[in-house]
Amino acid sequence: MDEIDFSIVEYFGSSDSSDCGYCRGQNNGLRMTHGMWAHTMSIQVYQALIDNGWRRSGKYCYKPVMKQTCCPQYTIKCDVQANRLSKSQKNSLKRFFNFIEHGEKPKASAKVGENSASVSSPVVQNPKKLKETVRDSTKHDGKSKSKATKKRYQRYQRRVEKLRLKSMTDADIEEHFKKKREAKLTKQKPKQIQDYFNFTDAAKNKFAVKLIKSADASCFEPHKQTEFEVYRQYQTTIHKDKKKELTMKQFERFLVHSPLSYVSLGPLHEGGSFHQQYWVNDQLIAVGVIDILELCLSSVYLFNDPQYSFLSLGRISALYEIMFTRQIQESVDNFKYYYMGYYIHSCPKMRYKGDFAGSFLSCPETYTWHPIEDVKPLLDESKYARFASKDVSPSPPASLRDLLILYQQSAMPYFRYRELRATKNNKEEDKEILELCQLIGQKAAACKLILYRA
Ligand SMILES: [Zn+2]
Incomplete structure (x- = not known):
């Protein structure tokens, strides 16, 4: 298969809508997003874009206007190695x-x-269900615990007697129990997700x-x-x-x-x-x-x-x-x-x-990642929050030097395009392109991103 490594996008600017699927208009305000159409896109560019706050729906890519939208949407990722099952x-x-x-x-x-x-x-x-589960696990009282320990000890004694009858020495018996305990510990290691998808041939479904x-x-x-x-x-x-x-x-x-x-x-x-x-x-x-x-x-x-x-x-x-x-x-x-x-x-x-344990949220200004449990308190206070400290500089915009423009069926550097269209009043267009550079960030433009202009 041909590997296409360039990406072609068409910028639509920002739009707002009263039709927010999250709050249905209840959160004081409108749903505001920037949008662009992606004709084709490499996985490198899309990776850079989602790390800069974008997502896709079909071929349409959008990025919420975080400070203004009714329901700010923070990019979340989970480090799968750090993830533990709850x-x-x-x-x-x-x-x-x-x-x-x-x-x-x-x-x-x-x-x-x-x-x-x-x-x-x-x-x-x-939440009720979860609370009940917690309560169940703390039910044991001291009395029944000591009774259980006693019974357990008696079982142990009986097993030792049996082994002695097989003429095992005390050292052998000690070794025997040590091995058993080790085997039990490996068996008890916390279950992984794949253990629950491991079905037998006799499975009912x-x-x-x-x-x-x-x-x-x-x-x-x-x-x-x-x-x-x-x-x-x-x-x-x-x-x-x-x-x-x-x-x-x-x-x-x-x-x-x-x-x-x-x-x-x-x-x-x-x-x-x-x-x-x-x-x-x-x-x-x-x-x-x-x-x-x-x-x-x-x-x-x-x-x-x-x-x-x-x-x-x-x-x-x-x-x-x-x-x-x-x-x-x-x-x-x-x-x-x-x-x-x-x-x-x-x-x-x-x-x-x-x-999901091991999750991070992306700072909407610097696009640095922060453990979710550390930044949740900020979101309890205000629906919009910057997570990085003040001294962290905002994420750099795409460089105009990196950006290619697709115009009249050929791709050219932005400055060449500007020369070609010099007769036009370009202030508005320049403003729009600089806005896009800010929104996509440095990395996306450095991966052969081409902006289509009609
Ligand atoms: Zn909303």
Whole structure:
């Protein structure tokens, strides 16, 4: 496959809308974003852009006007090596495992947090449930504890007697128990995500995950209609979208089309845009739309069959994606982050994204990363906050020298373009281009970014 390493974008300036999917207009103000259309884009440029506060929706890239928008959106990433499973995440994984392996369907009340990396995902938080779990684990009183210890000691004594009967020396017996303890400790090492996706051949349900390129028609077309049906079910049930607005065209523009070109990331993996399909038996139950970039796996969206919402598929797929990031990391240098999109502190439904241990938020002025637990208090005080200290300089803008302009079918340096169009009053245009340079940052422009001008 040809590797296209240049990127072509068209800048649209800023826009505002009263239709904010997070607060539905309740947060005093409008949703404000800068936008550009990406005709084609390398994974290097997109990596640089998301590290500068951008995200994509189809081929459209947008960046919130952080100081002004009604619901500021902070880029969040998780260092997958630092990630540890929380108790409630383990419970979700356990329920999922039991459903696949043993066919056990959890009770409806067991539903904890449902999530996706989407715009305006509803999340059902259940703090009561979590509290109960904590209470359960602190139930033991002193009396029953000492009784248990006594019984345990008696069991130990009986085992020692048995071993002596086998004419083992005391030293042998000591060695025997030492080995047993070691074996038990390795067995007890904290469970990893992959342990919950390890099903036996006798599992009651068959589970499979298929990764397909969204641009590869031969792989994608046969499943397109199936995906669309699940998408429509999800949007109408979970987001209350109107069915007639959910056309195949809209689905494709939003979740199938991507500006990213595919590129090899070593012998095992490829960068670009993918659909990760989750199948149970012959049913498509969920689809994670993901981008595999230079340094990270970035979650674009997740939709699932609402009939399976008892499995907390938003959470399960996020954990699966963290595990997948670790797998890619094994063979791709510096690949170590899972991007969940935007974290919106002012929208309680979206705070679940902060629940993944090892997460960082990007400072909206310097684009430096800060542990989420350290900066959350700032967001409790004010929905807009700078995280870096005052002495950190703001992130540098793209240099005009790096920027190429596509004009009359040829790409040229900005200064050449300015000469060609010297007769025009260029003040307005220069202002717009400098604004774009500020928004995309130095790194994106240095990776062969071409700005299209009509
Ligand atoms: Zn809002």
